[in-house]
Amino acid sequence: MKIAIYPGSFDPVTKGHIDILQTAAGIFDKVIIAVAKNSEKQGFLPVEKRVELIKKSVKDLKNVEVDAFDGLTIYYAREKGAAVLIRGLRAVSDFEYEMQLSQANSALAPEIKTVFLTTKPKYNFISSSTIKEIFLNKGDISKFVPDAVNEYLQKSFEC
Ligand code: COA
DSSP: OOEEEEEEOOTTOOHHHHHHHHHHHHHSSEEEEEEETTOSSOOSSOHHHHHHHHHHHTTTOTTEEEEEEOSOHHHHHHHTTOSEEEEEEOSHHHHHHHHHHHHHHHHHOTTSEEEEEEOOGGGTTOOHHHHHHHHHTTOOOTTTSOHHHHHHHHHHHOO
């Protein structure tokens, strides 16, 4: 059984992330989308809420599990018996950092391979930061995030 881990901060999860996940779910037997608890970034939503929103957004993908983890992604992947780490590539600017990360991960756990997937062009410019900025300035994010995320944000931050 080929297990793949799709790690990230997912703060919040976007349609771009879901697009990558759908592709991965069609290739691998099981995909675990895993929220990093110790991301260097300042959190917008609590990790538990991010996990809950991802669960709601992927409920139709039967071979996808949602989890959160501490520590190094590659050791978490090994603990889960994963053969593959999934990373999304949106633009050439992502490449250098991703290359370094995959080489560092490969030095730590050579048996786990990084696979890069791309999103549909219409999601290429999206990042979680862009979503937060649009939302916090009262812009419409409904095209860019799953319904569960849009509904939660509208409800929680309405004044
Ligand atoms: N669609 C939309 N947005 C996407 C995307 C896609 N397909 N793919 C990436 N993004 C966005 C993310 O939302 C994120 O946006 P933000 O910067 O506004 O938050 C940005 O692109 C960067 O994404 P990513 O590179 O996946 O970073 P991340 O913060 O989501 O996740 C970790 C990075 C958590 C996976 C990484 O830091 C990690 O593995 N940390 C654990 C410690 C570790 O193992 N470090 C490595 C040591 S070798």
